[in-house]
Amino acid sequence: AQTVTQSQPEMSVQEAETVTLSCTYDTSESDYYLFWYKQPPSRQMILVIRQEAYKQQNATENRFSVNFQKAAKSFSLKISDSQLGDAAMYFCAYYRHKLSFGAGTTVTVRA
Amino acid sequence: DTAVSQTPKYLVTQMGNDKSIKCEQNLGHDTMYWYKQDSKKFLKIMFSYNNKELIINETVPNRFSPKSPDKAHLNLHINSLELGDSAVYFCASSQGWDRVADTQYFGPGTRLTVL
16 A cells, blocks of 8 residues: 655744655555645635656646656645745645645745 | 535434535535544544546445435435444535645534434
8 A cells, every 4th residue: 555654743943834745655656646636625626736756857836846856756745935824734745546645735824 | 616515514413313514516526425523523434436436435434325316416314323323424525536746625514413
């Protein structure tokens, strides 16, 4: 079974600053996908970014970018220019036919 | 237009009752899922259906029975509710399941409270 580990239960960032969330995973597969989902207090699960394992180039979506290290099985999320609306729980997820989630990291943004 | 919708959003019931949660997607996707998010926010897949066929059935008590009348709907029926069933249940859909590329889109969740 695939396991996804998010070692930071909580992270705090000043508005306009940058925060990086860590994620590691365990797999014997070479072809898979990785995702970051955001869950604000509304509890809606919102896709932030995804990365194909066969692509070496790191994915970016506006202020969100990832650092994908396949050999190290690491997939961190960087949030640049943090905004108050970024405050949420962030889940890292591994996908190969089914999604396996990490335990989540709660991000608070200080005004 | 809501892509993945669930009803009800909140459900409060007594132990021992039977209840259902409905899910509908209007994305034209072939695959639908049920996830459970417990009180510690941990998310775990329960079931997955592809074109009305069960393809993933994790270790879930048989009190939980998914039903897919068509590929746009996946309902979750729970018999003999227990206190430990209290959680948020999410429905999700994706284009397919045998293509690794597919992103899953989640419904708003149903908060089930068993008293």
